[in-house]
Amino acid sequence: MATRIRPSSKRCTVIGGSGFLGRHLVERLVDRGYTVNVFDIRQAYELPGVTFYQGDLCDKLALVMALKEVSIVFHCASPAPGSDDGALFQRVNIDGTRTVIQACHEAGVQKLILTSSASVVFEGTDIKNGKEDLPYAKKPIDYYTETKIKQEKLVLEACSKEKGFLTVAIRPHGIFGPRDPQLVPILVDTARRGKMKFIIGDGSNLVDFTYVENVVHGHILAAEHLKADSPLCGQAYHITNDEPVRFWDFMSQILVGLGYSAPRYHLPYALVYGIALLLWFISLILRPLIQFKPTFSPMRVALAGTHHYYSCARAKQDMGYRPLVPLQEAVVRTVESYPHLRNGE
Template sequence: MAVDDRFADFNPKTCVVLGGTGFLGRSLVLRLLKLGNWIVRVADSAHSIQLHDSESLLAQALSSARASYFHIDLRDKRNIAKVLEGSSVVFYMDVASIDVNDFYTCYTLIVQGAKNVISACRECRVRRLIYNSSADVVFDGLHDIHDGDESLAYPWKIDDMLSDLKAQAEALVLSVNDIDGLLTCSLRPSNVFGPGDTKFVPYFLKLARYGFAKFIIGTGDNLSDFTFSENVTHAHICAEKALNFQTVSVAGKAFFITNLEPMKFWEFLSILLDGLGYQRPFIKLPANLVQYILSVLKWLHEKLGPRYFSYPLLAHFFQLALYTRTFNCLAAQKDIGYSPIVSLEEGVALTIESFSHLARDSSFSRCCSGKQSKADKLLGGGKVADILLWRDEKKSFTYFLVMVLLFYWFFLSGRTFISSAARLLLFATLVFYGHGFLPSKLFGLHIQRIPMSCFKISDTVVKDSVTTTVYIWNKVFQNIRGLAQGDDWSTFFKIAVFLYVLKLILSKLLTILIGIGLVFSFMAFFVYEQYESEIDGLVDNLFISLKEFMIYLMRISPVSISRLQHYEGPRKVKDLR
C-alpha cells in the first residue's frame, strides 16, 4: 500500500516511536505510515532496522524520508534528546531484547529508561507522551481480577519482576503529566498476541513442541482478556487524538485495552494450538503440584543460574494459566474513543496463519526433522526407544502402567517373591483356561483365539535350555564342594562378602532402586531428548568446573607439581649415574 501523497496538505506531525522495531512498535509504525499525516522516527536499541518482505510501505517511507531510523540507548539521556528534538508526540513502546533474568539491566532499561525519556521530553518540549504499559501492573499473582477497572491500585507486592518494573515506569510517566506542557497517559493491554509476536504465542508453541502444552493447570475454568496487536496500535492512535482534544478526561490517566471478548484461558490456548496442529490441553494437573514443581525450579534457577532454568517465564505462565483476569474497558471506550477494529476470532485466525511455519508438521518439530536424537541412539532406536521416548503416548502409558502393577505385585504387596510369582502364574492359568471356554462371539463382539503356536516350545530350545541348566548346576556344585573342603579361602571370603552385601541390598534397597529405576527410565530419556543441548551444556560446565577445582587444589597444595618435577629430574640423573 502506497503512502497517501496528500499527507503534506495536512501539515504532518513528527512523532517518535521508542521501541519501534519490537512486536507492537513495528505494528504502530506501519499504522502511522498508513494514515499518511505523520513523519515517523523509529528508535530502538538495534544498530540498524531489518526490513521484512511484507514491509514495502516502511521501505518506501524510509527512502522518501517520511520515516527515519535511530539507534538509541535508553540509559543515555543525551542520545534520547537528540532523537526527540522537534517531535510533538512520543509513543513509548516495549523495550526490545531485554534479558528477564538480569534484574539490573531490566531496571536500568525500564525504570531508569523511563526517567530519561521523561526528562528528554520535557527538555525538548514534547507535547504528548503515551506509554504502552500492561494489565499485569495491577495483578499481584495471587488473586483473581473480575472486570477490573482503572480504580484498581498497584499491588503492594508484584510477584513478576517485569510487571513490577513496568508499574514503576508507568507511575513515573503519569506523575509528570502537565509539567512543562507535557501531557501523558498510559495504555494497559492484556495478553497481547498477533502476527510478529515474540513472547506470548511463541512461548506456548515451545511448550507444545516439548509436549507440555497438553496439561491444564487447575480446573481450567479461569477467564482471561486478550488483545490483538492491531487493536493495541489503534488504541495508541486514539489516545494521541484524545490527548490533543480532550485533555481533561485523558491526561494523567491509565486505560485498560482488550478485545472486549473475555473467554476461558485454556479454550483460547486450545484454539491456537489446534489451529497449528498441536494437541489440545486435556490433562488436568492440581495447582498445588505445579506450585511445588515451580518451587524446585526456582531453587535450581538460583543455584545453577538462568542459562538452564528460566524460572520467571514459567512463574508468569503459571499465573496467567491459573487465575481469572478480566478488565473493564468502559473508560477507554468513553474517553479515548477506543473500540476493537479486529475481532478475537479474526485475530486468532490471522495469528495462526502468520505462525504456520511453526506448525507441528513443519521443520520446527524436532521429531519430524529426520535427525536422530542422542537419547534415541542410546536406546538403540528400536521398540524400546519408541516406548521410553513416548512416541506413541497410549502405548507408552500402557507399558508404564503394566510395569507399575508388576512392581506393586512383586515388591509392595507384602508377599515373598516366590508366592507372588506363584499367584501370578495361577491367575494367568485361570485367565487362559476361561478364555478357552469362551464362544467365538460374545455380545456381538468377536473373541480372538490365541493360537497354540504361542505356547509351544521346540525340542531344540528345550534341549539347549536343559543342557545349559545342567552345566551351570554342575559348575556351581564343584565350586561349592571346593569351598567346603577349604581349597580356596580367598574365593570363599569374596563370595561370603558378596552374598552378605546382596542380602542387604535385597532386604532394604532393592525395592527403592527398582522403583526409582522404573520412573527414571520412563522420564529421563524423554526429558533428555527435549532438552538435549541444555543438559549437554550443563554437563560440560560441570566438567569444566571440576577441572578448574582440581587445578585450584593443585595450586594451593603444600607441595606443588612443579616442585615435584624439579626434584624428580636430578634424582633420575643420579640414578642413571
C-alpha cells in the same frame, strides 16, 4: 529572541519501534499520515518515510536527536516478560524512562504515551473485570511487573498542564498477532517438546488476550484525544479485545490451528504453583553454580490458572475505543501468519 517552532501534531517518535508492538504501531501511524521517527537499540526493517535512530535508551543526547521537532512520543520499549534479569528491567523500564522524560522536556515534546501493562495490578490472584482504580500490586509477581509499576508512576506523575507536557499510560493485556516473538513461538516450542498436554486448574479461568491491531488503535486514540482539557491527562487505560476467553480454550485454538494437539489432562492449580515456587527457589540457590531455568515459573502458572480480565469502560468513554478486530478473526489471522510453525513444517 528567536520564536520556537511548534512541532507538527503529525510528527512523532516511536521508542522501541523495532519491536513487535512498535513496528505495528509505526506501520499504522504511517498509514494515517504521520511522519515517524523510530528510536531503538537496533534497526529491524526499513519503511519509506520512516527515519531510524539507533541508540541506547539511557543515552539522552541520542534520544534528543530523535525527538527534535516531534510533538508526540510513544514509549513502547521494554524487555520481554519472563526474564529474570532484574538489572536489565531496572535499566530499561526505570532508568531509561527517566531519560525519556528528560529528553522529551529538552526537545519540547508535548505528549508522551506509555505502553504499560495490565499486570501492574496483578498479584497472582483472580481479577474479574478489573478497573483502572485497582491499587498497584504490593507483591509484584516478577521483575517485569515491579519495574512497569515504577515506570507507569514516573510517566503519569510527569504530566503537567502548566508545562504543556501531557502523559497517558495504555495498559494492554496478552498482546498477540502476526510477528509476535513470544506467545505463539513459545507455545509451539512447548508443544513440540511434548509439554502442552496438561491444563492447570479446571480450565474455567477467563483471561483477556488482545490483538496487536487493537492495542495500536488504543495508542493512537490516546495520542489524538490527549489534550489539556481532556480526562486522559495523567491517567491509565486498559486496552483489550473486550472479549474475555477461557485461557486454555484460547491456547487450544492456536495449537489446533497450527496442527498440534490441545492439552487434555488436568493438574491441580495449587500443586503446580507450589512446584513452580519450589523450582524457582532452587534455581535462585543454584544460580552461582549452574544456569537452571524451570519451564513454568510462578508467574506463568498464575497467568495460566487464574481469572484476569479487565474493563475497557474508561477507554470507551474517554476516547471512543472499540476493538477493530474481533477475537475469533484475530486468532485466524494470527494462525495464518505462522505457516512455518505448523506441525510437520
